[in-house]
Amino acid sequence: MTVVLSRPYEFIPPHRGDRWPSFIQAFRLIDWHLRRKEGVVEHECRNLDAFREVLDSRQSILLTPNHCxxxxxxxxxxxxxxxKTHLYAMASWHLFNTTSFESFALRRMGAFSINREGNDKQAVDKAIEYLVEAKRPLVVFPEGTTNRTNDQLKPLLDGVAFIARRAAKKRQKQDGGNVVALPVALKYLCLDDIESWADHQLGRLESQLGWRQTGRRDIIGRTMRLVEGMLALKEIEYTGTSASGPLPERRDRLMHFLLNDAEAKMEMTSPSASDVRERVRKIRSRVVGHYFSLSESEMQSQRPSLLEIAEEADFAQNLLSFPDCYLSPGEITDTRILETIQRIQESIYGKADQTMRLKVIVEFADAIEVSDQRPPRGEADPLLESIRTSLSGMLDRLSGEARLIG
Structure with a gap:
């Protein structure tokens, strides 16, 4: 997710009418997009009655899916x-800065921008407003960013609970109505044979690295070998030498080296936060803020180095998507191999191969009524805990529907 330096951030509202989203649905344009761009060709909706029930009750609905x-x-x-409903959804500002067509399409589907590099009060206020008016469900991904680890939920950001509680308080004052959070588990399953797809993709990566082709070996061993090879290359690229020791320790060392280096270059004299994602956010925010404080000539000269700093931070966050034990013996599925290879491809090529045909299961949990009361200081947020427990439980169960290999 490259920082946007082409123009300063400005809030982009959603299209509020129904004609465009109805047109998109009537002509199955999302089906075409998902098939062509993402390889998602089938879907199955489960416990859809939970969604229908809260829609029929006219409550304000906050959909909180995992984001893989x-x-x-x-x-x-x-x-x-x-x-038969349309949606509003928060979307990162950078998505509105890819092509004019994508920006146009996102708005017509109900997306509005949020600045992940700063405190976007306008986006938060609009999210609360859309929830209170209850004309459409609002989609907010509580993990914040995509992670490509479908079977593991990342820590949830507290912004989703803040939005829900503020909306609940306003809705109560307005008409006594309720706000509910509806966790949604998204689980992707491979429809094609992982052996043939992975053999081809691993062969391309091995060739790209100049590795000797020694014939077909097991895809698990080859995948792990490539993970280690990619990590070694990145260690050399950023630190000048490859390290030794277990892969998780090397991953963490490189991750913190990159963050410390980026913070030092931006004159952030101490770690800006303890959480990796928050450190990355603050580095990116510092990069963007510094860039737009420069004169036009300074912008041109400093742009490449600032983009490099942001890319360092982004790669540190990308390393979080290589979790411990994701390829542990006895738990390796075709979808975990797929995700790992695609993460390697994104690290090397900047994009992943999407030729594996996928089916997505969309499972709804029962609604969670949102209280407008904040939790006591120092205590876990009960709303976030309920969402996390619900999503984790569904994902744990759905992970068993993938095919085991090895």
């Missing part, structure tokens, strides 16, 4: 089509 693929926001259009 770029396809996730579009995938939610499938259950929305069945229950």
């Amino acid at each position: 693929r770029y396809a996730d926001p579009i995938v939610l259009g499938w259950p929305a089509r069945v229950v």
Whole structure:
């Protein structure tokens, strides 16, 4: 997720009418996009009655899905089509700065921007407003960013609970109505044979690295070998030498080296936060703020180095998507191999191969009524805990539907 330096951030509101999203649904444009761009060709909606029930009750609905693929926001259009509703959704500012067509399409589907490099009060206020008016469900991904680890939920950001509670308080004052959070588990399954797909993709990567082709070996061993090879290359690229020791320790050392280096270059004299994602956010915010404080000539000269600093921070965050024990013996599935190879491809090529045909399961949990009361200081947020427990439970169960290999 490259920082946007082409123009300063400005809030982009969603299209509020129904004609465009109805047109997109009627002509199955999301089906075309998901098939062509993401390889998602089938879907199955489960416990859709939980969604229908809260829609029929006219409550304010906050959908809180896990976020493992770029396809996730579009995938939610499938259950929305069945229950005959449109959606609003928070979307990162950088998505509105890819092509003019994508920006146009995102707005027409109900997306609005949020500045992940700063405190975007306008986006938060609009999210609360859309929830209170209860004309459409609002989609907010509580993990914040995509992670490509479909079977593991990342820590949830507290912004989603803040939005929900503020909306609950306003809705109560307005008409006595309720706000509910509806966790949604998204689980992707491979439809094709992972052996042949992985053999081809691993061969391309091995060739790209100039490795000797020694014939077909097991895809698990080859995948792990490539993970270690990519890590060694990145260690050399950033630190000048490859390290020794267990892969998780080397990953963490490189991650913190990159963050410390980026913070030092931006004159952030001490770690800006303890959480990796928060450190990355603050580094990116510092890069953007510094860039737009420069004169036009300074912008041109400093742009490449500032982009490099942001890329350092982004790669540190990308390393979080190589979790411990994800390829542990006895737990390795075709989808975990797929995700790992695609993460390697994104690290080397900047994008992943999407030729594996996928099916997505969209499962709704029962609604969680949102209280407008904040939790006591120092205590875990009960709303976030309820969302986390619900999502984790569904994902643990759904992970068993992938095919075991090895």
